[in-house]
Amino acid sequence: MYIPVNDMLKHFKQDAPAMANITHKSDQWSPYHDNSGTVLAVGIPGAVIVAGDTRLSNGYNILSRDATKLSQLTDKCVLATAGQYADFIALRKFLQQRLQLYEFQNEVQASTETVAHLLSRELYSRRFFPYYTFNLLAGLDENNHGVVYGYDAIGSYDQMTYGVQGSGQELVVAVLDNQLKGYNKINKTIPQTREEILDIILDCFSCAAERDIHTGDNVEILIITAAGTERIVKPLRKD
């Protein structure tokens, strides 16, 4: 005989207030899945470097070793997303269409700041049923300096020089704080060149792949400059 869970819970609701708030979560289907992975972006004068691993996972399963987390929205900016892949695809589709419309109407591509604001509004429009996405918008500003905007799931955003999102966030961001800002260093040697920063990024992904089960397979790196976009793919641990 099937007893609806709510009937059972009614008995609990009066006696133990602490249990009254338990809902039948185990029976309820959830639209949210964390497909994980790690993305990061670093802005330097003249360029912005965006990187993301290519592993798509669901719990302990690997669904794909070759799924990109990066999406170039305009010539100057790239969206990098960790979280739910389905929501990333939906968000990317919305942004691509809306930015195409912007380009038709204004005869010029949207600036990175405009895209950042658009993304924030779109995320907040779903305030009560959020996109489960943790985004980084990386691009070149009006002076062709690299800027990174970091978001939470409902659209709060801030400009930063570098950002990390995803399952490897805690592991990687502390390394970048130390290497790119010189936090907790007495002799602060901040890397200035693109090559040094690229080395640090590759090291970060290798470290994240070692210690985070959801990060690995390959790391895909996009380097955006005023001259164009360069793409590099490097292998990571596949276990």
Added chain:
Amino acid sequence: MIDFDPSTFGLAHTYQKEDKDEINTLALPSAPQVIYRTLNGPTQVNGGNKLTNFKHGTTTLGFVFKEGILLAVDSRASMGSFLSSEQVRKVIEINEYLLGTMAGGAADCQYWLAYLANHCRTYELKNGSKLSVAAASKFLQGILIGYRNSGLSMGCMIAGTDTTGQHLYYIDNDGMRLKGDIFSVGSGSTYAYGVLDNHYRYDLSLNEAVELGIRAIYHATHRDTASGGVVRVYHIHKDGWTKVHDGIDVVDLHYQFAQQKGLVGDGDEAKQRLF
């Protein structure tokens, strides 16, 4: 989960909520807990509606004095116990004569204060005069009352200048709107109040007021785990607002204050006066 209560829509007399409706209604899915950037301490899980469990963990303060209004804020934002940023801008520049401070949900504050900015500008264009601080804060209060119990989390101060002078209001997500001379919002507010109440006088000079604001925030960041980063200070006067300090690291402030107390360390941490 948003609990749909029919009585709030005035339908109580026509609608009897039956038990079977609880099973048949499509419950809105609740998002995983730690996905919002909050200006909070670690959120407490009491089960049930976790969206409204936020304590506004941060430290922001504002006080009225003879030269206008001083606002001082910290810059820490957390997602659960992970610090998502130490450089958040918690003072939102609504327009040249209004400022808003953020506490609680960062996205909520950013969005609704930007919405308020839009409204203020539209009013100014339509009516040829600027919206008063009282009216702007009331507009925001009206919005928040409409979203009451829906899970928004905001504890903000609206401070600005208009034809009647400089005014400071506190607004929060329950729909509260209070006018006052001294406010501090957030988990670090108790520490800030201690310092503020000790030294506040209406006839402070601007420099004394700035120092008071910085000290109060510093002490709050020192003792409150959810506050930290840098101190930002704004001053509102009859001509609008000015950003007095854009970001003084509280760690550097610690060494400066220690030096002022006569304490000496091994290194040369306090290299220069920060303010």
